[in-house]
Amino acid sequence: MEFFKKLTLLVLMMLCFSYCGSKYQTQMEFPQEIARTYYETEKVDDQQQAVKLSFYIEFKEPLSEEINLQKVYFRNQIGEIKKVSNKKYLAHFIQSPVIQDIILDSDSRKEYGNKPPVIVKSKFELNKDEAMLEYQKNGDTIYFKLREIARAQ
Known part of the structure; x- marks a missing residue:
C-alpha cells in the first residue's frame, strides 16, 4: 500500500512539472527599448480584395546580437520577421477574403x-x-x- 502512495505522489509531481514546463515564457519588459510599432496596409490585386499588411518594429538602438527576432503574432496570423536595418524589422501578412460556394436549397x-x-x-x-x-x-x-500598435498614415 505504501508503494502505491509513493507511486501516485510521484506521478502527480511529474504531471505538475510537465504542465509548468509547457507554459509560454513571457516577459513584461523587452531587453531593449522599442521606439515604436506600427503597421501599414495596401491593396494587392486589382479587385482590391486581398490586402498586404506590413508590420514594423523600430528600436531606439541597434538590436543586440544575443537577441534574435523570430515571429510576430498579429490579428490571428503569424509573420516571419525580417531585418530591414539595424533598428528596423518587418513582417508581412496577406489578408484575402475566402470565397466559398455554398449551396442553399429547400431540400436539405x-x-x-x-x-x-x-x-x-x-x-x-x-x-x-x-x-x-x-x-x-x-x-x-x-x-x-x-501594445498600442498604431496604423501608419
Whole structure:
C-alpha cells in the first residue's frame, strides 16, 4: 500500500512539472527599448480584395546580437520577421477574403456538400491593437506582448 502512495505522489509531481514546463515564457519588459510599432496596409490585386499588411518594429538602438527576432503574432496570423536595418524589422501578412460556394436549397439533402468554415484559434488572446513578439535570447524562446500598435498614415 505504501508503494502505491509513493507511486501516485510521484506521478502527480511529474504531471505538475510537465504542465509548468509547457507554459509560454513571457516577459513584461523587452531587453531593449522599442521606439515604436506600427503597421501599414495596401491593396494587392486589382479587385482590391486581398490586402498586404506590413508590420514594423523600430528600436531606439541597434538590436543586440544575443537577441534574435523570430515571429510576430498579429490579428490571428503569424509573420516571419525580417531585418530591414539595424533598428528596423518587418513582417508581412496577406489578408484575402475566402470565397466559398455554398449551396442553399429547400431540400436539405442538396446542401450535403457544404463545408463548415474553418476557424483557426490563435495561440494567444490578443486585442486588435496588440501583437505577440517571439524571439530567442541565449537559446531560450521568449514571448513579449506589444501594445498600442498604431496604423501608419
